[in-house]
Amino acid sequence: MHVKPPASALHRAAASCRRLAEGWGGSPRALDVLTALGCLGLMALDLPGLAAADNSLSGPLAAAVLAAGCATLLVRRRMPWLSYVAALLFIGWLHELTLIQFALYSVGRYRGRRAGIVATVGFVGFALVLFCGVPGWPESRAETLSGFLSLVVPIGVLATAVGIAAYRHDLVGELTARRAESAVLQAVQQERTSVARDVHDFVGRELTLLTVRSEVLSVRARTTSYAKDFEELADTARRAHLVLNEIIVQRGERTSTPGVDGLAALARQSGQAGSPVRLAMDADAHALSPLRQAAVYRVVQECLTNAAKHAGGETVDVTIAADGPHLRIAVSNPLPARVPGRAPVSAGSGTASMSERVRSLGGTLTARRTQDAYEVVATLPLR
Structure with a gap:
């Protein structure tokens, strides 16, 4: 069985992928491509062993099979379970344990805690069934089982835990962004309401003056033909003020903004x-x-x-x-x-x-x- 690679190698590979993705603009697609390439690079170290351990795979064929498995990481955001199933297939067929670590991280990262726990338990259970139930799998059972339990399982659990932590971090970030957006929208709405109050106060004052002035002129010109026109002007200004009151509803006792x-x-x-x-x-x-x-x-x-x-x-x-x-x-x-x-x-x-x-x-x-x-x-x- 190919018990590779150690946690430090995975950490370095992930860090390298992040740095390269940031250099490409930090796009999710670029990060997925680099993750798949990083996984393929780590599994390529096993090509000689795969060709020697399984007579059905030549060197080029083994490389093609590994590349196909790593290609599932390109859709890990939408279908992380696809990488997980491919990783289990690799465990049973090729005794290859590198892809499962990326798959466990992806399930925890994009499906959350419950899915991550289920994936981890399923992986450990599937591997133990192979160890204990399949004759000749692997040949050096005791030695490989010890390495599996002491190295591969902790790394898998760690990958799942890191994925779940990243999933929660994304949720917190999204919640913070939505709260900030809501605060901005609320501030804009409050400012619009404040502008509306100011319009009501300033324009309403002018309409009131217009109404009073028109009524005064109507009284002064009551013996002339213009009296009716001034009365109509006063009524128009009064109706405009009423419409302004209906459209712009004042809330509370807040005064208008100073000048x-x-x-x-x-x-x-x-x-x-x-x-x-x-x-x-x-x-x-x-x-x-x-x-x-x-x-x-x-x-x-x-x-x-x-x-x-x-x-x-x-x-x-x-x-x-x-x-x-x-x-x-x-x-x-x-x-x-x-x-x-x-x-x-x-x-x-x-x-x-x-x-x-x-x-x-x-x-x-x-x-x-x-x-x-x-x-x-x-x-x-x-x-």
Whole structure:
């Protein structure tokens, strides 16, 4: 019986496959191909022994049979049991135990704990039946059985355990990714709701003023032919306000987002929290519509929150200035060397919510990290 290879050889082969796959872009298909080639390379060491032990296999035929068995690893993600069945066939026919180790890993890796345990128990039971129930299998039964129980079985169990651990790691990674995606979607939805509230507040206020003004003009012009027109205008504005209330449902008692006039207070709060702010703002910012001013405030607010998490104590530069037909908002903060300790809590959804609000108003937002600073740049149309 061919009791090959030791765990260290398998470990080195797997590490080599991973490095090569990463060099090819880390694609699953490339990793599967390299895994099959690695298994074939390890089994090729047994070609002389296979040809000598089994007269039905010549050297080229043995190589073809081993290659066919290793080819089942190409579909191990979708059909890991195919490699497992081929490995059992190799055990009974060729006394070859290399493929079963790859097959056990694949079953545990892509089918989970229960399937991995079943595959391992089946492999050990099948091999023991061959040892104890098939005459002349193998010739040196005691010596080979000892090597099987002391080397092959532990390696098989280890391969299954590693596969199951990788399977659970994938589940945790997928769950983390879905939670992050859900957090981003929730942040975007909250930002859309916030924009809707701001639309309701700002537009509703203007519609209210329009209604009141039209009613006043209607009273003043009641002796003229324009009185009816002013009354119809007031009714139209009133109906528009009602429709706005029906479409945009306010939730809770949350007030609308402040405009650029609230940035000074926001900067003072940040300074009191330990992150000083250098605020430079052109007068053009006050010419923005209320909705765009609210967007400027939210961008600066989120940037200052991030700076407090990742660059506490460093001065944050906030520049708001006209740049052609756009208003440019730039927030930059240094990134000090990481101090040992717990990382700051962050959902990673702030940039997504900022981008959603800016894009909804026809602007752009970019965030980039340099070697020693983090900068967010947003643009909004001035008109």
